[in-house]
Amino acid sequence: MSPSDLVLGRVSEGVREPHPGRTTIDREPDYLHDEHTLRSWLGSTDHKRIGILYLLSITFFFIIGACAAGLIRLSLVVPNGQIFSNDTYNKLFTIHGVVMVWFFLIPSIPATFGNFIMPIMIGAKDVAFPRLNRTSWYIFMTGAFFTLFTVVVGGVDTGWTFYAPFSTTFSNTWVVPALIGVIVVGFSSILTGLNFIVTIHTMRAPGMTWFRMPIFVWTMYATSLIFLLATPVITIALILLVMERAFHIGVFDPALGGDPVLFEHLFWFYSHPAVYIMVLPGMGVISEIVPAFAQKKLFGYRFVAYASIGLASLTFFVWGHHMFVNGESETSAVVFSVLSFAVAVPSAVKVYNWTATIYKGSLKLDTPMLYAMGYIGLFVVGGLTGLFLATLAVDEHVHDTYFVVAHFHYIMVGGTALAFLGGLHYWWPKFTGRMYPEALGRLSAFFIFIGFNTTFFPQFLLGYLGMPRRYHNYPPEFQLLNILSSAGSVVLALGYLFPMFYLTWSLRYGKRAPANPWNAKGLEWTTSSPPPKHNFETPPTVDFEPYDYIAREDRV
Amino acid sequence: MSGTVAHLNTGPTAEVGLEREEHFTTDGQQIHAAKFGLWCWLLTELLLFAGLFLTALVLRIMHPQAVTEVAKHLKFWIGATNTAVLIVSSFTMSGAIELSRLGWQRGMVRCMLATAALGSLFLVLKGYEYYEDWDEHMMPFLSSRPYVLTQDPSSRLFTDLYYITTGLHGLHLLTGVSILLVMTWMASRPGFLGRRQNRIEIFGLYWHFIDLIWIIVFPVLYVLNR
Ligand code: HEM
Ligand SMILES: [Cu+2]
Numbered sequence: 001m002s003p004s005d006l007v008l009g010r011v012s013e014g015v016r017e018p019h020p021g022r023t024t025i026d027r028e029p030d031y032l033h034d035e036h037t038l039r040s041w042l043g044s045t046d047h048k049r050i051g052i053l054y055l056l057s058i059t060f061f062f063i064i065g066a067c068a069a070g071l072i073r074l075s076l077v078v079p080n081g082q083i084f085s086n087d088t089y090n091k092l093f094t095i096h097g098v099v100m101v102w103f104f105l106i107p108s109i110p111a112t113f114g115n116f117i118m119p120i121m122i123g124a125k126d127v128a129f130p131r132l133n134r135t136s137w138y139i140f141m142t143g144a145f146f147t148l149f150t151v152v153v154g155g156v157d158t159g160w161t162f163y164a165p166f167s168t169t170f171s172n173t174w175v176v177p178a179l180i181g182v183i184v185v186g187f188s189s190i191l192t193g194l195n196f197i198v199t200i201h202t203m204r205a206p207g208m209t210w211f212r213m214p215i216f217v218w219t220m221y222a223t224s225l226i227f228l229l230a231t232p233v234i235t236i237a238l239i240l241l242v243m244e245r246a247f248h249i250g251v252f253d254p255a256l257g258g259d260p261v262l263f264e265h266l267f268w269f270y271s272h273p274a275v276y277i278m279v280l281p282g283m284g285v286i287s288e289i290v291p292a293f294a295q296k297k298l299f300g301y302r303f304v305a306y307a308s309i310g311l312a313s314l315t316f317f318v319w320g321h322h323m324f325v326n327g328e329s330e331t332s333a334v335v336f337s338v339l340s341f342a343v344a345v346p347s348a349v350k351v352y353n354w355t356a357t358i359y360k361g362s363l364k365l366d367t368p369m370l371y372a373m374g375y376i377g378l379f380v381v382g383g384l385t386g387l388f389l390a391t392l393a394v395d396e397h398v399h400d401t402y403f404v405v406a407h408f409h410y411i412m413v414g415g416t417a418l419a420f421l422g423g424l425h426y427w428w429p430k431f432t433g434r435m436y437p438e439a440l441g442r443l444s445a446f447f448i449f450i451g452f453n454t455t456f457f458p459q460f461l462l463g464y465l466g467m468p469r470r471y472h473n474y475p476p477e478f479q480l481l482n483i484l485s486s487a488g489s490v491v492l493a494l495g496y497l498f499p500m501f502y503l504t505w506s507l508r509y510g511k512r513a514p515a516n517p518w519n520a521k522g523l524e525w526t527t528s529s530p531p532p533k534h535n536f537e538t539p540p541t542v543d544f545e546p547y548d549y550i551a552r553e554d555r556v
Numbered sequence: 557m558s559g560t561v562a563h564l565n566t567g568p569t570a571e572v573g574l575e576r577e578e579h580f581t582t583d584g585q586q587i588h589a590a591k592f593g594l595w596c597w598l599l600t601e602l603l604l605f606a607g608l609f610l611t612a613l614v615l616r617i618m619h620p621q622a623v624t625e626v627a628k629h630l631k632f633w634i635g636a637t638n639t640a641v642l643i644v645s646s647f648t649m650s651g652a653i654e655l656s657r658l659g660w661q662r663g664m665v666r667c668m669l670a671t672a673a674l675g676s677l678f679l680v681l682k683g684y685e686y687y688e689d690w691d692e693h694m695m696p697f698l699s700s701r702p703y704v705l706t707q708d709p710s711s712r713l714f715t716d717l718y719y720i721t722t723g724l725h726g727l728h729l730l731t732g733v734s735i736l737l738v739m740t741w742m743a744s745r746p747g748f749l750g751r752r753q754n755r756i757e758i759f760g761l762y763w764h765f766i767d768l769i770w771i772i773v774f775p776v777l778y779v780l781n782r
Contacts, residue, residue, distance in 0.1 A: 126579035128589040194596045202589040203579075228596060232603035240720065248697045249716045257696070257712030266607055534579070 030530045032433070045130035046533060051116030052431065053137055054107060059500070061103040061144060068096035070493060073455075073486040081473035089472035090157035091173070097160030102182050103144045105412055106274060108420050109281035110227075111140070111192060114220045117427060118196065120524040120531060121214050123205025123540040128198040132191055140188035147181030150174035159470065161271070164252035164263040168244040176246055179238050186235045189277075193227025196220050205523070207542035211305070214522050214546050215298065218305045219284030222312035226273045226280075229316070234270035237263060261326060268319035276315045278412050279379075280308060282419030283350055286372045289426050290354050291547045292520035293369035294361025298547045300353045307346035314343050321390050325399045333392055340390035347383050351376060366518075367441030371422030374449045378414025382407060385460065400470075403463025409456045418448065421499060428503065429513030433530040436506040440498060447495030454488025521547055570659040571750035587754060594758050598765045601728075605769055608721045612714065612776050619710035626705065626714045627778065629694050634685045635778040638678050642767045645674035649763045656756040659749055664756070668740040671763065675733040682726055695719075718777050725769055732766050735759065 031048045034040070041049055071092050075083045084092065119127050127133050150156055156178045158167040167175050200213075200221050241263070243249040250256020252263045291298045298304060320328060320336030328336075354376055363369070385407040388394045398404065421444075428436055458481040463469075467478050474482070516525040521544075527536050573583075580586040616623045652667035689695060693704040696712045697719075705711045739759060742748060 124579070129593060130579060132593075190597075190600050194593055194600070197596055198589050198593045201592060202585055228600055229603060232600045233607055236604050236607045239724075243716075243720060248699075249719060250697070250712065251716055251720070254709065257709035257716065259713070262611065539581075 029533070030433070030528065031533050032530050034533050043134070045126070045134050047115050047119050047127045047130065047133060048431075048531065048535075050133050050137055051112050051114075054111040054115060054140075055431075057137075057141060057144075058104050058108055058112065061099050062496075064148070065096050065099035065104055066493065066496065068092050068099070070489065072096060073489045075472055076474075076482045077479075077486050079474050079476045079479050079482075084472065086472060087157065090159075090470075091151075091155035093470060094156050094159050095151050098147060098156070098178065098182065101160050101274075101412075102185055103140075103147075105278045105416055106189060107140065107192075108278075108416065109285060109423065110196070110220060110223055110277070111137075113216075113285065113423050113427060114192075114196060114223075114281065116431060117524055118217055118220050119199060119203065120527065120535050121217050121522060122200065122203060122208050123523050123536070123542060124199060124203035125534045125536075125539075126203075127195050128203055129195050133195055136188045136191040136195070139191070140185055143181045143184030143186075143188065145181075146184060147178050150178045150181070161267060162238070162241060163267075164241060164244070164258075164260045165254070168241055169253050169255075176242055179242050179245075183235055183238045183242075186231045186238075189227045190231045190235075193224035193231070196224040197228065200224075205540050205542055208523075209542075211302065212542055212544075212546055213305075215287035215301070215304050215308070216281075216284035218308045219280045219287070222308040223277050223280045225309075225312050226277050226315070230270045230273040230277075233266055234274075237266035237270070240266075261323070264323055264326065265319070268322045269316070272319045272322065273312075273315045275408070275411065276311055278416045280311060282375065282379075282416045283308070285419040285423035285426070286354060286375055287350075288520075288522070289368045289372040289422055290357050291549060292426070292518050293364045293366060293372070294358050295364075295519070295549050296357055296361040297549050298353065299356035300349075301546060303349055304353050307349040310346040311343065314339070314346065318343060318390075321395075324392060324395050337390050337392050341387065344383065344387060347379075351380060351383075365442075367436075367438060367445055368422045368426035368518075370442055370445035371418050371425065371448075374445060375415055375418040375422060378410050378418065378452065382410030382412075382414055385410065398463050400468055401463035402459040402467045402469055405469050406456045406459035406463060409459070414452055414456070418452075421445075421448070424499070424503070426518070427524075428506070429517045430524060430529050430531070432507055432510075433513050434506045434510030435513050435517065436499075436510055437502050440502045444495055444498040444502075447491060447498065449495075451488050451490070451492030451495050455485050455492050456488070458482070458485045458488075521549060570661045570746075570748075572657060572659045572753045573750055574754045575751040590754060590758055591761070594761050598761065601765065601769070605721070605724070605772070608717060608724070609772060609776055612717050612721070615710055615714050615717070616780060619708075619714075622706075622708045622711035623714050625708075626711050626718070627780070629689075629692065629705070630718065630778050631685050631688055632778055634681055634688075635774055638681050639770060639774050641674050641678050641681070642770050645671045645678075646764050646767045648674065649760050653756055653760045656743075656749060656753050661744070661749055664749075665740055665744045668736060668743065672733050672736045672740065675729055675736070679726060679729060679733070682722065721773055721777065725766070725773055728766050728769070732763055736763070 031046055034046075041053065044050065044053075071084070072089070075081065075089055075092070077083070081089065115127070115133065119125070150173075154174050156171070156173045156175055158171050158173070158175060158178075162175070162179065167179075200217060204213075240251045244251050244253060244256070244258065248256060250258040252258040252260050254260065287298060287304055318336055318340045320332055321340045324333050324336075354372075358373075385403070389398065389404065389407060425436060425441055428434070462478055462481050462485075465478065467474050513529040515528050517529075518525075523540055523542070524531075526540065574586065576583055576586055580589070648667045648670040652664045652671065655661075655664040655667060690698075690701070693701050694715065695701055696703040696705075696715055703712065703715075705715070736759065739755065743752075743756065
């Protein structure tokens with residue numbers, strides 16, 4: 001069987017022609033117009049179509065997670081927890097965390113842009129294992145729906161971290177099905193990571209050497225390494241949870257001979273690296289956008305590439321900073337603290353390099369660039385507060401308070417989600433062949449930036465003043481800051497709704513996009529928008545350096 | 557590898573080679589990708605077990621006495637026989653690969669069947685071992701059968717790890733045997749080796765890996781501290 005046999009439902013020539021009766025451009029149909037049936041999408045092995053399937057799916061999950069977040073913020077408007085019962089509140093923040101982390105943030109950039117753009121960037125016709133790629137999407141959807149099903153039947157109240165022994169012994173909710181869903185989704189991550197690593201190793205076009213790869217490809221590589229090396233550990237940890245809860249094979253419950261701290265070790269050995277699954281791809285996107293909109297070579301290309309691999313490696317050695325207050329020995333606490341500080345170095349390298357790229361560039365403040373600049377600002381705040389938390393004495397004070405909540409939202413929502421939206425606008429013309437309305441795009445970026453800061457900055461203060469996380473009632477003196485935060489979340493929600501509408505609108509009414517609307521460099525801009533089925537009319541050969549924008553001095 | 561496949565096209569009974577998929581430019585690229593992909597997968601499998609091995613080892617170092625007691629209850633001879641069974645099955649699998657390269661389809665199919673039979677033998681012996689464990693009250697998670705060892709938590713944790721590790725390995729073996737049987741059925745059809753010889757090699761790697769995992773499981777659980 002060749003892959004073309006596998007593309008189900010080949011249709012007749014008449015249906016292939018999008019506008020019968022009209023004269024059409026004499027061109028091979030692009031990947032969007034190759035075939036039109038639902039089957040041709042659901043059975044497709046084309047990495048571009050699979051990227052689009054992921055885009056639709058994670059948008060769906062994002063909406064669900066966002067609704068839960070809205071309800072959480074609604075509940076916290078009053079201090080006495082009158083809006084939802086304790087139980088409902090617990091289920092709300094759990095489903096918010098589970099959906100956002102496992103089904104939105106982790107697959108967001110890798111599975112959508114990684115799938116769509118990465119193979120084009122290296123000049124490949126497809127990923128190395130197209131059918132496996134399709135299978136990964138099906139696995140992802142199966143697992144995610146399995147977990148969502150638990151919400152319909154009654155919900156889960158463990159929080160996204162599933163800490164034992166609460167999850168194994170005390171919770172009376174649907175923990176096992178939720179866990180199974182998350183385990184299944186993990187396999188999809190592993191397979192995607194595997195596919196990307198093999199693709200980057202074996203499918204590069206002639207002349208595409210390692211140091212000619214765009215930074216986005218480097219970050220996909222680093223992210224895939226984490227997928228491959230860390231996911232199996234969370235898989236086994238969650239399997240052990242299922243074993244204990246379902247069959248009483250005790251591993252974590254002390255009453256059954258287990259050790260709950262073991263779960264924390266296994267969990268954070270994955271989940272700290274996982275935060276870099278969320279943040280590295282964002283860095284990759286920013287490293288594409290910034291040079292394109294400064295029309296300048298990325299400053300210190302090699303350092304940015306090394307920093308990606310550096311982050312991916314260091315991130316495996318800091319998990320203990322989540323356990324400072326659980327009785328960890330003083331020595332290990334100090335070691336983990338120092339190592340966590342070390343992570344700041346490669347992170348800072350990236351920020352300096354973006355800043356240096358912007359410096360004296362000919363800036364165009366289009367939507368993707370606005371998102372990118374917002375990203376840099378929020379990432380810096382999130383990263384610096386990470387250093388606060390890595391400081392033993394400070395963490396003692398703010399552990400499990402809203403300070404931590406604010407910290408990781410600055411990184412994950414501020415960072416990853418902004419990078420995601422920036423990338424979505426940047427590559428939208430490539431994905432769809434249409435331009436979006438620029439003015440609305442800029443407006444959405446402003447709304448998100450303002451809304452985001454109004455929502456999460458007060459949470460630093462709340463946490464510092466002592467409001468613990470995961471409670472639905474709090475002392476009345478915290479109400480003002482909570483109302484501010486909830487109000488911000490309304491603005492933020494508007495900022496997210498905007499792009500959903502105008503991007504959908506642009507599918508039909510947007511201007512037709514040229515091959516390279518941003519005058520950007522990189523192979524993806526040398527093929528048509530949208531690209532043909534196998535990405536390039538003629539297979540490319542690479543004889544240029546990455547980001548070879550003309551230096552400012554040489555411009556007339 | 558690509559070299560071997562290319563110049564052995566005139567095998568004694570069947571043509572050997574592979575059909576290139578659309579998105580690859582050369583045969584070598586396709587073969588490399590497949591092999592490399594499987595190695596990556598094996599790495600993740602190793603890490604899946606690594607958490608268990610590591611916990612078991614830490615437990616041994618911290619609570620040697622309790623662990624020794626459990627280790628004495630494990631059926632050393634069944635474990636040892638199973639180790640031998642799997643090593644032999646790796647041999648027969650290598651035989652299948654070698655014969656597939658030569659194009660000896662019939663011999664290859666026989667070797668594959670032998671491998672599947674040995675794999676099944678392992679599972680049968682393992683099942684018998686579980687039965688014995690049950691008989692000896694060595695299943696702490698069954699409330700109906702009081703656990704024979706002291707209620708020392710670390711011995712209990714070690715016993716639980718034993719079930720999870722061997723169970724997970726058994727599941728891998730079960731999957732391996734199933735895939736092997738389907739593959740044998742496909743590989744016995746005419747023309748298979750001309751288009752898909754590559755798959756036998758790839759599956760062989762997976763099989764050796766299951767063997768390898770057991771070769772780690774056996775000493776970690778049965779032998780050390782005995
Ligand atoms: C760059 C990407 C980062 C992301 C996505 C991220 C994300 C997170 C998340 C999700 C949590 C909360 C986990 C929970 O639910 O309990 C967290 C906590 C923490 N983060 Fe980060 N983080 C990042 C960077 C950093 C850095 C650079 C440091 C240290 C230098 C750091 C130090 C910490 C510490 C110490 C905690 C634990 C706080 C506590 O629970 O007391 N983080 N981070
Ligand atoms: Cu961490």
